[in-house]
Amino acid sequence: MIISAEKAVAAASAPIRFLREPLSFLDNLAAQGDVVPFSMLRTKALFVNRPDAIRRVLMDTKGYVKEDPFWRAMRALLGDGVTTTDGSIWAKQRRPIQRVFDAHSYEWSVPLIGDLTHQMLDEWEERGPTAVLDVGEHVRALNLRIGARIISGTEDASSGSFGKAFEIWHQSAADFAKFPFPPLNWPTPRRRKVRAAQKAMDASLFSLLVERLQRPQEQATGVDVLSQLLASGDKAIAATPSVFRDNLMGLRLGTYENQSAALTWLWYWVTRNPEIFGRMAEEARAVFRGREVRAEDFHGLTYTTAVVRETLRICPTIWVLMRQAARFDEIDGHRVTPGTLMLMSPYTIHRDARYWPEPERFDPERWLRKKPEHDGVSYIPFGAGPHVCLAGNFAIQQLVVIAATMASRFDITAASSRPAGLHPIISMRPDRPITVHARSRDAA
Ligand code: HEM
Numbered sequence: 160m161i162i163s164a165e166k167a168v169a170a171a172s173a174p175i176r177f178l179r180e181p182l183s184f185l186d187n188l189a190a191q192g193d194v195v196p197f198s199m200l201r202t203k204a205l206f207v208n209r210p211d212a213i214r215r216v217l218m219d220t221k222g223y224v225k226e227d228p229f230w231r232a233m234r235a236l237l238g239d240g241v242t243t244t245d246g247s248i249w250a251k252q253r254r255p256i257q258r259v260f261d262a263h264s265y266e267w268s269v270p271l272i273g274d275l276t277h278q279m280l281d282e283w284e285e286r287g288p289t290a291v292l293d294v295g296e297h298v299r300a301l302n303l304r305i306g307a308r309i310i311s312g313t314e315d316a317s318s319g320s321f322g323k324a325f326e327i328w329h330q331s332a333a334d335f336a337k338f339p340f341p342p343l344n345w346p347t348p349r350r351r352k353v354r355a356a357q358k359a360m361d362a363s364l365f366s367l368l369v370e371r372l373q374r375p376q377e378q379a380t381g382v383d384v385l386s387q388l389l390a391s392g393d394k395a396i397a398a399t400p401s402v403f404r405d406n407l408m409g410l411r412l413g414t415y416e417n418q419s420a421a422l423t424w425l426w427y428w429v430t431r432n433p434e435i436f437g438r439m440a441e442e443a444r445a446v447f448r449g450r451e452v453r454a455e456d457f458h459g460l461t462y463t464t465a466v467v468r469e470t471l472r473i474c475p476t477i478w479v480l481m482r483q484a485a486r487f488d489e490i491d492g493h494r495v496t497p498g499t500l501m502l503m504s505p506y507t508i509h510r511d512a513r514y515w516p517e518p519e520r521f522d523p524e525r526w527l528r529k530k531p532e533h534d535g536v537s538y539i540p541f542g543a544g545p546h547v548c549l550a551g552n553f554a555i556q557q558l559v560v561i562a563a564t565m566a567s568r569f570d571i572t573a574a575s576s577r578p579a580g581l582h583p584i585i586s587m588r589p590d591r592p593i594t595v596h597a598r599s600r601d602a603a
Pocket residue numbers: 241242243253409410411413414415417418421476477480481539540541542543545546547548549550551554
């Protein structure tokens with residue numbers, strides 16, 4: 160086969176463009192069509208950007224597997240927990256974790272989340288109304304505490320070091336996941352950095368695990384995810400300490416990174432639209448009526464839920480989904496051969512005007528109007544199919560409770576009117592700190 164010089168250059172430059180400017184690379188593919196073949200060096204790749212085709216790939220866990228370079232890199236970094244695996248290893252782990260998650264993390268966690276949020280706000284109160292607060296920094300600290308309590312049942316002394324190590328790990332891991340050469344075990348300064356951060360996170364999780372195994376009584380009564388998993392005695396999960404570690408790591412990262420990025424974006428959009436903040440604050444005050452937060456409050460916070468959903472539409476924190484074809488298929492007349500890299504993007508599909516009118520507009524109202532008629536897969540902040548985020552509902556509830564608690568106590572306004580750009584690392588964060596002023600209503 161003769162490849163034109165133009166095509167050869169495009170194939171060679173695709174990984175570099177994806178590495179350097181991933182979002183404009185994806186925009187470019189989306190502009191070319193719904194299903195676009197391209198090459199990543201010598202690997203055939205297919206960009207899929209239509210709801211039914213995305214659904215087809217994500218539903219078929221045998222035909223499309225997590226064997227692409229991204230997931231292989233994530234396994235090197237995170238181990239073989241439910242987040243990173245596929246097939247029977249994945250299924251054995253997903254079932255017990257999903258069960259524990261669904262049964263135990265909703266009701267009891269709401270007052271806890273409300274309480275920890277109030278503690279963060281007490282600190283804001285002390286800082287006063289003129290202080291410039293970096294929302295991202297504050298919500299990351301908050302989510303670190305929430306994750307420690309909900310997943311591990313304790314705010315272990317190492318929470319802070321876990322967060323610091325994670326910040327270093329996140330940036331280096333993103334570079335590695337995008338371009339996994341040289342391998343992780345090479346003695347280069349960058350690889351040393353990611354390994355050191357990982358070691359610190361591991362140490363934190365292993366010491367927690369050892370401590371919990373020494374207190375079997377608490378396992379039986381504890382409501383946190385770790386206690387419940389230990390108490391369930393599930394063989395797949397209890398197989399070895401490293402299986403526990405791999406899963407704890409995935410769950411802690413889930414609660415920490417995605418939740419924090421989503422909340423940071425929420426406050427970016429809400430402070431740019433004071434009328435939206437006004438409605439949120441009014442709703443939160445009417446629902447909470449000055450008392451502590453309760454589980455049933457979530458159902459009354461419909462406008463705030465719309466704000467959270469809209470935030471995850473316009474700024475999906477997971478901005479790309481990858482799989483590798485494991486067998487022959489055909490999508491829209493494009494032949495898929497085993498080994499083809501499949502690329503799908505919540506970012507491009509969420510900003511497609513065919514499914515989302517005025518996609519660049521932050522409009523929570525769209526969630527309160529009639530449900531869109533098109534396939535549900537045009538909204539995929541939590542993925543879709545059997546690998547859909549196992550904590551999606553929990554994540555929404557948690558974000559709603561935190562945002563409403565914040566809005567109920569403070570008038571929160573932007574400290575900078577400068578637009579923020581999208582900064583895709585592993586999750587997509589704003590490219591600058593989102594700073595706010597917070598004026599306590601009690602002080603008014
Ligand atoms: C705003 C918050 C969150 C977002 C946007 C999010 C997004 C996602 C997405 C897109 C996937 C699917 C990845 C794929 O199919 O390639 C996923 C999977 C997963 N998420 Fe989340 N997530 C969030 C919060 C959480 C939380 C709080 C946890 C745990 C406590 C969590 C745990 C997981 C796990 C374990 C998986 C793997 C599921 C599987 O493969 O079976 N996530 N998440």
